[in-house]
Amino acid sequence: MSDALKELEEILNVTLPGNLVEEVVKVEEGHFNVFSNATNAFELMKILREDAGIYHLTTISGVEKDDEFNVCYHIQHRIEDEFREVPINFTVTKIDKNKPKTPSMIDFFVAADYYEREIYDFYGVYFENHPFLQRLILPERWPDDVKPMRKEYGWEQIKEITMKIAKEALEEAKE
Amino acid sequence: MTEQYRSRFRTLTDGSDSPPGADHHIFIGPQHPWAEEPAHFIIHLKGERVVEADIRIGFNLRGIEKAMENRTWRQNTMLVPRACGICSAVHQNVYVRVVEKLAGVEDQISERARLIRMFSLEAERVHSHILWYGILAHDAGFDTMLHISWRDREIIMDIVEDFSGNRVNPALMLPGGVKRDIPKDKADKARPMLNKLIKQVEYHKKVFTEEASIRNRLENVGVLTKDDAKITTPNGPTGRGSGLPFDMRKSFPYELYDKIDWNLVCYNEGDILATTLVRIDETLESLQMCNQILDQLESTQGELLARVKPRVPEGSYMARGEAPRGEDIHYGIANGTDKPERYKIRAPSLGNIDATLKRMDGEYVADMPVILRSYDPCFSCTNRVMLINEVTGEKIIMNQDEFARKAIKAKRYNRPFF
Amino acid sequence: MKKVLVMGGEALKNHAKGPVTKHVLKQISDHPPPEDIRTIPRIIEDRCIMCGTCVKVCPSHCLEMEKDDKENGMIWLLKPQCMWCGHCQTYCPVDAIHIDRDPNLSVSLFSFNVRQDYEMLVAKGSYKGDVADKKLQELIDEGGKKIKEIEEFRGA
Helix, strand or coil: CCHHHHHHHHHHCCCCCCCCCCEEEEEECCEEEEEEECCCHHHHHHHHHHHCCCCEEEEEEEEECCCEEEEEEEEEEEECCCCEEEEEEEEEEEEECCCCEEECCCCCCCCHHHHHHHHHHHHCCEEECCCCCCCCCCCCCCCCCCCCCCCCCCHHHHHHHHHHHHHHHHHHHHC | CHHHHCCCCCCCCCCCCCCCCCCEEEEECCCCCCCCCCCEEEEEEECCEEEEEEEECCCCCCCHHHHHHCCCHHHHHHHHHHHCCCCHHHHHHHHHHHHHHHHCCCCCCCHHHHHHHHHHHHHHHHHHHHHHHHHHHHHCCCHHHHHHHHHHHHHHHHHHHHHHCCCCCCCCEECCEECCCCCHHHHHHHHHHHHHHHHHHHHHHHHHHHEHHHHHHHCCCCCCCHHHHHHHCCCCHHHHCCCCCCCHHHHCCCCCHHHCCCCCCCCCCCCHHHHHHHHHHHHHHHHHHHHHHHHHHHHCCCCCECCCCCCCCCEEEEEEEEECCEEEEEEEEECCCCCEEEEEEECHHHHHHHHHHHHHCCCEHHHHHHHHHHCCCCCCCCCEEEEECCCCCCEEEEEHHHHHHHHHHHHHCCCCCC | CCECCCCHHHHHHHHHCCCHHHHHHCCCCCCCCCCCCCCCEEECCCCCCCCCHHHHHCCCCCEEEEECCCCCEEEEEEHHHCCCCCHHHHHCCCCCEEECCCHHHHHHCCCHHHCCCEEEEEEEHHHCCHHHHHHHHHHHHHHHHHHHHHHHHHCC
């Protein structure tokens, strides 16, 4: 039990089970990083959403590490009487790089729809139980197996693919 | 829960996927006379009422996040404000705070630098809000208001240009401080202009609250209740119009917003008029903050720029700022070199789409332009035009000056433009 | 409380006045931009030590350098690509760079057809004169070729 976890529990007024939480780090006054792995993340988010009453999801960012993917949910605990917010970066760790799979949080946050589809586009992370995990941002002609934000694709490679798509589109338009 | 609020792109080619009860489908954007911004709206109608609305985005993916991974932290300072055409200062401010926190120099920033940053942010909020309610009036068919509000907007644009050297993108901030000082003579020149603008914005407020022709278009249109707002998570003025009193400057203060005197604006009605009044009141609030900042600048001294090393130590930090449109969030991860490992930007408009789609349910199709405009979609204009003669296929490229001269001649001598 | 014709007075007043946007259509020289307007950078030759910091920090990669040592070298600028951010000025260790504040320059740069417009900012020592001129001509020729390629790609 670290001090940061205790402080977070006090603010949220819930108990976060020790087996679900990997680590809690206090970034600054009223700003926390919470780490949890892909198997436990759904359970932990359920506690945060339903017991602690966190309803605001700002965004989700995908992160590529050396041997795993991370998905970071930036959620805000809002205290309406004090006009105060406690930002929490909820990071889902240990997402396998070969078969990236993590539970979708769309049951808790409606806004997760766009953000999860964006990460599916850019990193190819598969969100389980997402009702329509389709392409959101990338163009229609973009090859399915190219996930542009991964480190394996350099700036020049992305440029090449973009030019190829543009040329195809031009040729089609000419015909 | 998601069933009720979700949005998705229905395939309409076979007709089987249209929502139950819909008999007409209207497509708006991205190349459409209504809006210049790259979004594609599909509105399913039953008679004149909206059954369901969808959106498709991604027509203008520029790959800024990927580009940032290939540039140094110093270079990115000037790439990041280009993420948005009109709220560029806030993007730069959030970026700069991420870098300062990661480099561990956030205590070394002087008060004077922070005040100048705040002036830049507030001036941006003023010109963005005035621009927005001008266009809203235009969409509601009230063009007089558009011309008058945009005429008055020039006052704040002149001040920004005088202080920073640029009209829309002040680009004053750097990791460690600011680039330019606001000297006393410039501040003295700006004060009467600000007071004049305050009078004008009060007049705009009078028009929006009293004039029947605009009020009838905005009142009780597109109501977003507080419960709906909690679920669809709008941010910024869209949320504050629906009774969610959260403004980053109050709820998680950055720079010196906790040391300055200002009031949070919040309305509970949830209709388009409430969002409009939130923005007008915020404009007034920002203008009085600008005056306060100029007063405080006189008595505050300090080094403008602290030294920040080009290599940023390992770590990650999430910073948020209150953009004119809502909350702007940046998440930066540094790996010890001079380039970022990963940098995530989310601009506020994406977070407001769900709420806007919810707003449309059951509304008249004639109210669509106003509702679509309500979340303040943003676009940028440049100072040049390209004209293509449709008959000959000839292209003429000219700058603003030439274009204006040609237009005047054509008008004066009553002859064709080409 | 709803009223009609709240803007009636304003409308009448504006009928009597001339057009507000009149000055926009005049020559820019009649209404010059403010003194502190930003344009492209200039380098003071005597102070420049050819360290290359400006080339490294430039966000739009519009500055390029060729050098032998501290005394011999040149820096040139691709004018239309410069976005006038002033990074080179901020990070210059010897304060050799200042931002040109010529308002006429800010007007002339606003057009597409100067894509191959290069400018030699500084040439020192043996790079002075002919070498610099030759390099500039080469760059301009190359830029012209690139434009042609782009236009072909666009199908123009």
